[in-house]
Amino acid sequence: MTLRDIEIFVTVCELKSMSAAAKKLYMSQPAVSQTISQMEGELQVRLFDRIGRKLSLTYPGEILYSYGRRILNLVREAESTLDDVRNMRMGRLRVGASTTVGIYLLPEIIGEFRKRFSVDVYFTIDNTAGIEKLISDNSIDLGIVEGPVHSREIVVIPYIDDELYLVCSKNHRWAEKKSISPAEIENEDIIMREKGSGTREVFEETMARNNVSYRIKYVLTNTEAIKKAVEANIGVSVISRLAVEKEIRGGRLVKVDIGNIRFERKFSIIYHKDKFKSNLFEEFIRHLYNFSSNIK
Amino acid sequence: MTLRDIEIFVTVCELKSMSAAAKKLYMSQPAVSQTISQMEGELQVRLFDRIGRKLSLTYPGEILYSYGRRILNLVREAESTLDDVRNMRMGRLRVGASTTVGIYLLPEIIGEFRKRFSVDVYFTIDNTAGIEKLISDNSIDLGIVEGPVHSREIVVIPYIDDELYLVCSKNHRWAEKKSISPAEIENEDIIMREKGSGTREVFEETMARNNVSYRIKYVLTNTEAIKKAVEANIGVSVISRLAVEKEIRGGRLVKVDIGNIRFERKFSIIYHKDKFKSNLFEEFIRHLYNFSSNIK
DNA sequence: TTAGTAAAATAATATGATATTATGAAACTG
DNA sequence: CAGTTTCATAATATCATATTATTTTACTAA
16 A cells, blocks of 8 residues: 555545546546555455445445545645755754853854744754764764864864953953053963863963963853952953953953963864755854854 | 655664665665655755764654654554454444334344444434435445335345234233134224334235225324333234234233234345445344344 | 775666556446 | 446556665774
């Protein structure tokens, strides 16, 4: 019993005529006859009583008619749902990101995206290595990470140039000057993320490259907590611009230049090289670039 | 998209491998590959991500998998239900009968039949012409009637020989004698069914054939009511043995012979000549004959 | 790194189910 | 009773769906 068989049978049921069904299905009448009698042979039940030249459904015929309609409806529903997916009227996108992007950028990006497409977006925050692994086993479709990616099977494309800002409280003595020499930082209490975080890695690497010594006095694993501590003038910190732009504009934190030292890093978009790029996927990448051009 | 496509796709989903699916379905691996890529072409969506040499379902793939399983389950359910019908584990039989048979015989017959098969039996009571029409337009599968059938397309097979008994109350003066001469009936008050009823037809025809005159004093359309009236000695009546055997055995009514006049008729089983005789249908006819041999 | 193996894709071909046309039988219509 | 309609049957054609053979790619183990 094929779907075609069912379609033919249901049409015959509804028109109570094989010839009419053949006409409606744009096929010859014997093809319909053959299909029906073949079904009767396979199922070993009589589907129609041929009384006179009228067809009337037998009891098993009625049963099959009712199932047949349900089956065809399900098939049509499946096809139209897939069509919706294809046309991005529905869909699913699984995105992963490292901490800074995940907390300070992606929620807004996804919010905007969902205003345009009513799709489900799943969203994971992990460190770069974790996101990389999720990409490798296809647990997420796309990631935005800060660190270097090692797997040769992952495509990495540059996304946003990020910069870490040295920030202090508006009550700090640097708040007025807005610029210091690298030497001035040496005796300052620095509040910093834990070892292994992307932010700390960039900070330490840049300081080392510029031969500046420093003293980390407080370690906090949460950027928001660091910002509060800096605001309270417990120390100064180096934080991604994405995390502190609002506070700087609001005057609660002050950005301070350290000679011409800049803490720079790049965010990258990553995905698996063999990943099929659905319409929704491509649309999301376009959306990411549109969004980034607003914040640069 | 055919059922075969869906079956192959679902198998691949479950085994996460085309080769394994091919093996399970006893077919070659390229056939599976081809089916999947053809489905992807038709539906215009990617169903699997081929990452490395592992397959993982895309979002539309997951949607189709869930629909696919439902569709296959429904098809299997339909097939197994039809199989139940074929093996008479379920079914439907629509029976019609004229009044006497319908009221005094069929309920018990159907009751016995349903003890053997758990099938639905629909049951219509009408006069012979009505039952004949229901057979003609296939509204019922089988009928049991008393009168002659006219349509050439209806098969009539003899069923039971019925006899009408002249009965009186146990308090009637005939109750002792149990036999009268035809002449004695002429001045007796007779209670009888209405004109057009099979019982009355047989009664009048038999009386006329034997040149016996009679006087119908009361007309009741309900045989039960007639029996009560006879019991109350309001008059005597002529009633099918099927309707009065219990009362005669119980002594509440007395059967009286009228010389050697007998009121005889035949019940017939009728069905449409083009009717497909399902197992259940044949079984019911056998059941009818088994049953009748118990009451003869 | 390199054989060896395994999985999926591709190409060419074979098979068989599912159509078609042609025709016949039965039954309803005027 | 002729004409028409409907379904069934037979012979044939077509096309979808399989198969075998082969290539490509990726994983595994020496």
